[in-house]
Amino acid sequence: MAFREIDLNMGPQHPSTHGVLRLKLAVDNEVVLRVEPVLGYLHRGMEKLWESLTYTQIVPLTDRLDYLASLSNNLAYCLAVEKLAGIEVPRRARYIRVVLAELQRLASHLAWTGFMANDIGAMSVLLYGFEAREDILDIFEEYCGARLTVHGIRIGGAVHDLDGPLVSRIRAVLERIPKRLADIRSLLDENRIWKERTVGIGRITAGEAIDYGLTGPPLRACGVAWDMRKDIPYSSYDDFDFDVPLGTNGDVYDRYLVRLEEICQSIRIVGQALDGLPEGEFKAKVPRVLKIAPGEAFHTIEAPKGVLGFTVRSNGTDKPERVKMKSPSFINLQSLEHLCQGNLFSDVIGILGSLDIVLGEIDK
Amino acid sequence: MPADRADQSKLRKALDALAGRFGDAVLAGAADKGELAVRLTKDVIVPALSFFKEELGFNAFEDLVVFDNLNSPDEGGARFTVVYRLFKFPGAVRARLTVEVGDGESLPSAVPVYRAADWAEREAFDMFGIPFEGHPDLRRIYLPDDFEGHPLRKDFPLAGRTGGL
Amino acid sequence: MSEPFERGPFLLARADAFITWAQKNSLWPFGSGLACCAIEMIATAAARYDIARFGMELFRASPRQADLFIVAGTVTNKMAPVLRRLWDQMPDPKWALAMGNCAIGGGPFPTYSVLQGVDRIIPVDVYVAGCPPTPQGLIHGLMTLQEKIARSRPTKEILDPHARRQS
Ligand code: SF4
Numbered sequence: 001m002a003f004r005e006i007d008l009n010m011g012p013q014h015p016s017t018h019g020v021l022r023l024k025l026a027v028d029n030e031v032v033l034r035v036e037p038v039l040g041y042l043h044r045g046m047e048k049l050w051e052s053l054t055y056t057q058i059v060p061l062t063d064r065l066d067y068l069a070s071l072s073n074n075l076a077y078c079l080a081v082e083k084l085a086g087i088e089v090p091r092r093a094r095y096i097r098v099v100l101a102e103l104q105r106l107a108s109h110l111a112w113t114g115f116m117a118n119d120i121g122a123m124s125v126l127l128y129g130f131e132a133r134e135d136i137l138d139i140f141e142e143y144c145g146a147r148l149t150v151h152g153i154r155i156g157g158a159v160h161d162l163d164g165p166l167v168s169r170i171r172a173v174l175e176r177i178p179k180r181l182a183d184i185r186s187l188l189d190e191n192r193i194w195k196e197r198t199v200g201i202g203r204i205t206a207g208e209a210i211d212y213g214l215t216g217p218p219l220r221a222c223g224v225a226w227d228m229r230k231d232i233p234y235s236s237y238d239d240f241d242f243d244v245p246l247g248t249n250g251d252v253y254d255r256y257l258v259r260l261e262e263i264c265q266s267i268r269i270v271g272q273a274l275d276g277l278p279e280g281e282f283k284a285k286v287p288r289v290l291k292i293a294p295g296e297a298f299h300t301i302e303a304p305k306g307v308l309g310f311t312v313r314s315n316g317t318d319k320p321e322r323v324k325m326k327s328p329s330f331i332n333l334q335s336l337e338h339l340c341q342g343n344l345f346s347d348v349i350g351i352l353g354s355l356d357i358v359l360g361e362i363d364k
Numbered sequence: 365m366p367a368d369r370a371d372q373s374k375l376r377k378a379l380d381a382l383a384g385r386f387g388d389a390v391l392a393g394a395a396d397k398g399e400l401a402v403r404l405t406k407d408v409i410v411p412a413l414s415f416f417k418e419e420l421g422f423n424a425f426e427d428l429v430v431f432d433n434l435n436s437p438d439e440g441g442a443r444f445t446v447v448y449r450l451f452k453f454p455g456a457v458r459a460r461l462t463v464e465v466g467d468g469e470s471l472p473s474a475v476p477v478y479r480a481a482d483w484a485e486r487e488a489f490d491m492f493g494i495p496f497e498g499h500p501d502l503r504r505i506y507l508p509d510d511f512e513g514h515p516l517r518k519d520f521p522l523a524g525r526t527g528g529l
Numbered sequence: 530m531s532e533p534f535e536r537g538p539f540l541l542a543r544a545d546a547f548i549t550w551a552q553k554n555s556l557w558p559f560g561s562g563l564a565c566c567a568i569e570m571i572a573t574a575a576a577r578y579d580i581a582r583f584g585m586e587l588f589r590a591s592p593r594q595a596d597l598f599i600v601a602g603t604v605t606n607k608m609a610p611v612l613r614r615l616w617d618q619m620p621d622p623k624w625a626l627a628m629g630n631c632a633i634g635g636g637p638f639p640t641y642s643v644l645q646g647v648d649r650i651i652p653v654d655v656y657v658a659g660c661p662p663t664p665q666g667l668i669h670g671l672m673t674l675q676e677k678i679a680r681s682r683p684t685k686e687i688l689d690p691h692a693r694r695q696s
Binding site (some may be wrong): 011041043111126128130134149363 | 561607
């Protein structure tokens, strides 16, 4: 067939764009030539709003950035504020934070597996993934009453202590997850349709990935062992023994494997943190009205989606001068065009899904 | 913790190399806890970025942060402070490059050096109205094209000027 | 008696009661997942909360196949015209449910870019408060909508086409 370039529009209301993302595509028959993401359909003016709120009032709003991993956002923001204000977090609180953050990673990756498989057409995996995720949300609900926008990590520590019954409940849930994971893997790992739509699709080399600023599982799927928990350890992560799962091909299938393997590692970390839970306070003494002398701090963590960071600048009052978020999805999505070029149009959905983006933190 | 990060003398050496290359354009420099922080004049920012990338091995672009100094004048006295954050992997060393930009002035684009700066610069343009010269496609990224004003400037009201719909 | 009625049992019902019974038990939602609330909407549709019990599991991707518009999440000024067009594309009879504080009134975002309530652009039947509402909350909202549908008088519109505009 003769060369014929067609422009296609996808979104902002589309079931597979993971929110309100719009893609402008140019295709030659079935092959993708260009992809231009159009952002801003969920731009809520968060950063402007933060300038009018106190440091403590901002924490619940960070939940609404990456709403599939709200505790990770809490953690990154609180660490930045603590670094700026020089607040020392008690050891027990740091362990509780690790437990919460890793459970959040489990929940986020399980939800991702469901969404991703659903995008490719395997609806039943969505049900399995969400069922496993509900178990973890139950823990959050018991811990502080909320399921999705948890707001469990506060400046100086956590909102509650981890008591005995909750610890045994977490252990019980962790024991069930490998079985559920095995169910999911038996549905997908060797599934011919799944493999045909993921293996070798959306490839990127390690060098290009770093160049595009990719972080998180999409980067580790190329074999780059960049994990902030190891590189710049925070919150006592250096106390725990865990591996950084790596892929080799940098394609959609490897991103899937890396995430599933990370689930296993998270289970390991949570187990160790619960075993070694030190005695002490679960929260540092933080003044009710937190005023911070002029200064600036930047702190990053390894969120489920990649490297998440907050820049906080203070001006001596109880409100920040500016808070800037470095969101992993925002930078990861930039590489979409590169990943899609030369692939089939139908694979755009899978590639987009494999990046695990959340519009809340892209548009802010 | 990676060895590079703890190695203070390496960071000092990098600072000296930078001062040797750019001379007076380096206004200040410091090295501490695995982080290099330098202040530069804005005309050397692109060569400095490529120096960091090519010679010092900072292969990843992390973030671009803009501060509006309207209410809290900085030492330089300019309206905006722009911060480039770079990361070196492996080694886990950070670099923080700072330049000052006045209202209405433009900055040279970093996209030719770091591809990842593309959207970050569009965001800075959208939110603060700083034009980046040489950017391949400088448009608003979040707000509609007909939006008036730049919301993260300190003189922009939170609820907007037009009251929305 | 004419022949068809002699063949088997038959049912007599008030037309309104019959029509609304059918409508309320097979709502096809058009899930407009905009932000965080969308995740809870999906959780409602997934295994544990299983919205299929209410005959509503058929989430449609196209507004032309749906009769219930669930606005789940923050509506920005940029998104508002798109939502309005989607609403206009839905065939009558149709209902709208605003899920979460954002859709109800802007939620925690009194900012330059957020629409302060989706009822400024489309007529909302049921509001479900929460940030986000739990799946139980959404289900309660849907049951409230079912009650509302049961009270409606669809035949009035059929018999008198102007009734809808006047009422
Ligand atoms: S109401 Fe709350 S949870 Fe729902 S979209 Fe708004 S901010 Fe998110």
